[in-house]
Amino acid sequence: MAEVAKKGLEGIVVAESKTSLVNGSEGKLVYEGYPIETLAENASFEEVAFLLWNERLPNKAELENLRSTIATEATLPAELIAQLKSYPVKADPMAMLRTAVSASAMYDKDSEDNSVEANRRKAIRLTGQITTICAAWDRIRNGKEPIAPRKDLTLAQNFIYMLSGDEPDATASEAIDVYLVLLAEHGMNASTFASRVTVATGSDMHSGIVSGIGTLKGPSHGGANAEAMNMFLEIAEPENVEPWFKKNIKEGDRRIMGIGHRIYKALDPRAAILEEKAKALAESSGNEKWFQIAKKLADAARADSYFIERKLFPNVDYYSAIVLYTIHLDVDMFTPLFAMARVVGWSAHIIEQFANNRLIRPDVNYVGPMGLQWTPVDQR
Ligand SMILES: CC(C)(COP(=O)(O)OP(=O)(O)OC[C@H]1O[C@@H](n2cnc3c(N)ncnc32)[C@H](O)[C@@H]1OP(=O)(O)O)[C@@H](O)C(=O)NCCC(=O)NCCS
Structure with a gap:
């Protein structure tokens, strides 16, 4: 007798993970052992990214190194900027992001390398580049030239700077930074599951992140x-x-x-x-x-x-x-901003999946007809 299907996979445990704990009955969220309230009050987004990718907090030098590496890697290849300029200006920003991130794989020297070192490099690069793509797109669709990221800024500051071209406003960049901290990771949510399913076939990190973006887009999730x-x-x-x-x-x-x-x-x-x-x-x-x-x-x-x-x-x-x-962000840029944060969680889960991988392939109960007789097409 076949098992009854669990609609929406509710309550099904699909992995062991060290990234985060979501306690739904008590309303608690913990990243790598730290309550979200502590992180929201004290940590920068880069600190949280280090924590999720390395399972520990960085020291001062490590944190500065990660901040500047993300800012450096945030630069987009000229070919990708040219592509962005060719997209229809009315495109949904999440459709744009899904396409641009997929295209970015073709300019990434590490794209087909699934080693843990390459995956860490790609996690950093994608985190920087997704922010630059979002800001560049908002300028391009408004008829302006995109602005390259600055090496001296945090990711949140760079986002504001690349959107406006002005010195980043402290209130807006602090609000974005805390938003990014809060949204960076969240257990086995739908987009994280999609990312893990994708890479569990032996596919690559960019493919996993593209699956995540496509899944996040829906109104029941990031939309x-x-x-x-x-x-x-x-x-x-x-x-x-x-x-x-x-x-x-x-x-x-x-x-x-x-x-x-x-x-x-x-x-x-x-x-x-x-x-x-x-x-x-x-x-x-x-x-x-x-x-x-x-x-x-x-x-x-x-x-x-x-x-x-x-x-x-x-x-x-x-x-x-x-x-x-x-803070005056366009409403259709809200979900891309969610992706700017969640790329850290997706990539942490992708690295975790590769470390202990097995193809994710659930089962389905067939409830269709059986034993039908074939009718040639001209007799139907
Ligand atoms: C998030 C969400 C998709 C969870 O879905 P789920 O766990 O599959 O729960 P269900 O859709 O089965 O909803 C359970 C019940 O609550 C109701 N419900 C859930 N969210 C609701 C909402 N936002 N407004 C009104 N009723 C809601 C459903 O109608 C359903 O009622 P029923 O049992 O009488 O049929 C759902 O709550 C939702 O659509 N919320 C609005 C979208 C949203 O904010 N998404 C972001 C999530 S972080």
Whole structure:
């Protein structure tokens, strides 16, 4: 008798991993032994990248070395910049990123080398290059020349610099840095699983990262941050929250984007941190409307028996949408920013997969017909 299929693979354990622990019932997230709250308060994104790739924190020299190597490796080959300029300006930025990262493999001398040394080099290069691709694309689609990364900046600062050409604003780069720390890694999420499945066939890191980007794009995963912001923009004013909730959620069949999670049945700890950041940024920017809408909608959901019974809380994408919007990022760049962070987690998992690999190949229950008679095409 065949086993019953587990829809969405819920609860199925597919690997042993040292990268992160996601405790859904208590709302806890730990990277390599460090609680996310500690990392959000103290660590830079580069420090977290070192931690996830090396299973320990860097010393000062190692951290500076990683920061400057990422900044150096962030430079794109001229051929890739020429390609970006040939893409349709209306292209979805995640479709652009998926294509550009795939193309970048063909200019990478390490692309077919699956040794651990080459994979570490590629993890660093991809982390730098994905940021440059995102910033370059935003300029190209707005009719501007892309700006090369600076060797003296952190990844978050370089992103702001390459977007605007100006000296990076401290508030915006700090907000991006903490966002990147919070989004760098998250257990066996859908895109990480896709990356691991891809490389488990003996394919290469770029292919694994491309699978990750394609998977992250969906609104049930990384696409939710942009969808959440579009929802707040649709609501438009705090006084519209209640009628909008009644019409679209209670009487309609829509979902609140940025709420609910497969693993978290308590508050996502990243959402708690981002709520505070979003509130502080809203107050300091003098534009509190979007935060007020988000807060009011979250409160309406938290008071509603449907959401209470199903244990649906804001996830990481909910308040991050407000943070990113407040620092004036275009909404369709939110998910690429998620990829800028998650490339670190994907690459850490890819290295882990290669270290103890076996082809990932689950089974399926065939429920189709049997024993059909063949009818020639001209008799059908
Ligand atoms: C994240 C998500 C895909 C998890 O999906 P899942 O674990 O497969 O859970 P399900 O889709 O089976 O949802 C379970 C129940 O909660 C409801 N639900 C889940 N998220 C909901 C939301 N955001 N708004 C309203 N209802 C929601 C479902 O309708 C379902 O109700 P039912 O049991 O009566 O059918 C889902 O919560 C969602 O779509 N959230 C919005 C998108 C989002 O924020 N994604 C980013 C995740 S980090």
